[in-house]
Amino acid sequence: MDTILTVNQLSVFHQNAEHYLLEDIHFSLYRGQVLALVGASGSGKSLLAQSILQLLPDNLRQNGDVLYSDRQVNEHDRGRNIVLIPQSVEALDPLMKVGKQIEGLIQAENPHQVMLDLLAQLGLNADIATRYPFQLSGGQARRVLATIALGSPANVVIADEPTPGLDEEAKYEMIALLKEVQQAGKAILLITHDFDVALQLADQVAVLDQGEIIEVTDVHHFSGDGEKLVHPLTKALWQSLPQNLFIKYAEKT
Amino acid sequence: MLEVANLSYTLPNQTTLFDDISLTLDEGEIIGLSGASGLGKTTFAKVITGYLPAQSGEINCKSLKNKPHPVQLIWQHPEQSVNPKWRLQKVLEEAGDINKHLLNQLNIPFEWLQRYPHQLSGGQLQRICIARCLLTNPSYIIADEITTMLDPIAQAEIWQLIMEYVQKNKIGLLIISHDHPLLENLCEKILDFTQFVKPFEGLSRNNDEGVRT
Numbered sequence: 001m002d003t004i005l006t007v008n009q010l011s012v013f014h015q016n017a018e019h020y021l022l023e024d025i026h027f028s029l030y031r032g033q034v035l036a037l038v039g040a041s042g043s044g045k046s047l048l049a050q051s052i053l054q055l056l057p058d059n060l061r062q063n064g065d066v067l068y069s070d071r072q073v074n075e076h077d078r079g080r081n082i083v084l085i086p087q088s089v090e091a092l093d094p095l096m097k098v099g100k101q102i103e104g105l106i107q108a109e110n111p112h113q114v115m116l117d118l119l120a121q122l123g124l125n126a127d128i129a130t131r132y133p134f135q136l137s138g139g140q141a142r143r144v145l146a147t148i149a150l151g152s153p154a155n156v157v158i159a160d161e162p163t164p165g166l167d168e169e170a171k172y173e174m175i176a177l178l179k180e181v182q183q184a185g186k187a188i189l190l191i192t193h194d195f196d197v198a199l200q201l202a203d204q205v206a207v208l209d210q211g212e213i214i215e216v217t218d219v220h221h222f223s224g225d226g227e228k229l230v231h232p233l234t235k236a237l238w239q240s241l242p243q244n245l246f247i248k249y250a251e252k253t
Numbered sequence: 254m255l256e257v258a259n260l261s262y263t264l265p266n267q268t269t270l271f272d273d274i275s276l277t278l279d280e281g282e283i284i285g286l287s288g289a290s291g292l293g294k295t296t297f298a299k300v301i302t303g304y305l306p307a308q309s310g311e312i313n314c315k316s317l318k319n320k321p322h323p324v325q326l327i328w329q330h331p332e333q334s335v336n337p338k339w340r341l342q343k344v345l346e347e348a349g350d351i352n353k354h355l356l357n358q359l360n361i362p363f364e365w366l367q368r369y370p371h372q373l374s375g376g377q378l379q380r381i382c383i384a385r386c387l388l389t390n391p392s393y394i395i396a397d398e399i400t401t402m403l404d405p406i407a408q409a410e411i412w413q414l415i416m417e418y419v420q421k422n423k424i425g426l427l428i429i430s431h432d433h434p435l436l437e438n439l440c441e442k443i444l445d446f447t448q449f450v451k452p453f454e455g456l457s458r459n460n461d462e463g464v465r466t
Binding site for chain 1: 375407409439
């Protein structure tokens with residue numbers, strides 16, 4: 001398989017608190033693969049994204065390898081080879097119209113047209129481009145962030161919680177667009193706590209708990225009572241979904 | 254019974270968000286409300302809980318003039334619904350006398366009360382917000398997307414706590430959510446907010462015109 005990103009023995013150490021926030025993380029992404037990363041809030045999902053992109057604050061120390069096509073990732077890969085759809089809608093420049101922000105980052109002959117196409121695919125009206133970020137709803141801002149990332153030529157897309165706040169229809173448009181990205185041969189690391197999204201997009205699911213990947217499993221193993229899942233926490237995440245045991249699960253514990 | 258009759262809301266720019274909503278919520282009844290984002294579900298929630306004035310139509314229930322308000326709202330973003338400069342003890346005391354038994358039921362350790370909001374995770378803070386709501390002894394609760402930001406285990410735990418409390422105390426509950434499996438699991442009936450909405454210009458989702466130029 002054509003591996004494009006390899007993470008090997010990655011750890012992140014908090015120098016002041018003197019403990020590991022991520023420990024011994026291994027995985028690889030190949031072209032056309034979607035790997036979902038799930039886990040409770042605070043388990044280190046976004047931190048792993050920052051770590052891959054070399055965006056950690058100074059008080060955190062990173063060890064291990066993050067390889068893009070067999071060489072260490074550096075800051076020049078950001079936006080060119082690896083692109084992030086950030087979790088926070090505050091990532092937009094509040095003083096710049098969103099159309100300008102998107103166009104400025106699209107590397108194509110006709111960035112304006114590419115932008116309009118992407119906006120349309122995500123169900124957004126073209127007049128969104130003339131607005132400032134504060135004039136967008138939460139769901140609209142999230143889709144604008146996605147257009148910025150998907151307009152880039154990067155082969156690896158890290159999507160950090162791309163769907164909260166989106167209604168059903170907008171969510172499926174986002175899923176459809178990410179599927180196109182996958183079919184174009186790019187690799188996606190999908191960070192999410194929405195199992196619905198993970199199950200529709202991912203080939204494999206990695207479960208992160210307190211900075212460690214406790215299980216990587218085939219997406220088809222999330223079915224029935226979760227009898228094909230190995231780790232108790234993975235089972236618990238699956239069983240506690242509203243379409244499964246839900247509050248009956250919480251009563252048991 | 255909470256009665257909402259012919260409620261409408263128009264923004265200052267003359268855009269009508271929703272028009273002529275009527276619904277009733279019985280004590281002990283659990284109703285779901287779904288619908289696309291940006292249609293005014295949160296505005297509707299704010300009107301029936303008294304955060305925004307009703308422009309037309311009526312809201313009636315027993316002891317509506319009482320304080321605290323008998324219809325309480327639990328907000329979507331807990332970090333935006335508490336004073337960041339108050340310790341959580343003060344946050345809770347605003348709602349009424351702190352009830353240790355209730356905190357126990359919600360798995361809130363007493364030592365959290367000396368912390369500030371940013372020292373808890375989103376799910377922990379949402380439990381504080383639920384405690385604050387319940388401390389007012391509400392007759393009705395409006396839960397506006399209260400678990401979207403949480404992982405599935407935290408979601409299941411929070412709903413288990415709320416359902417237990419609501420059933421025991423015969424509270425009417427309106428759950429606003431995009432999550433259909435969740436609504437189907439918890440609610441006796443599910444209303445579609447779209448039916449109350451007049452199509453208006455500037456709606457983000459407009460499939461007929463203006464999308465492709």
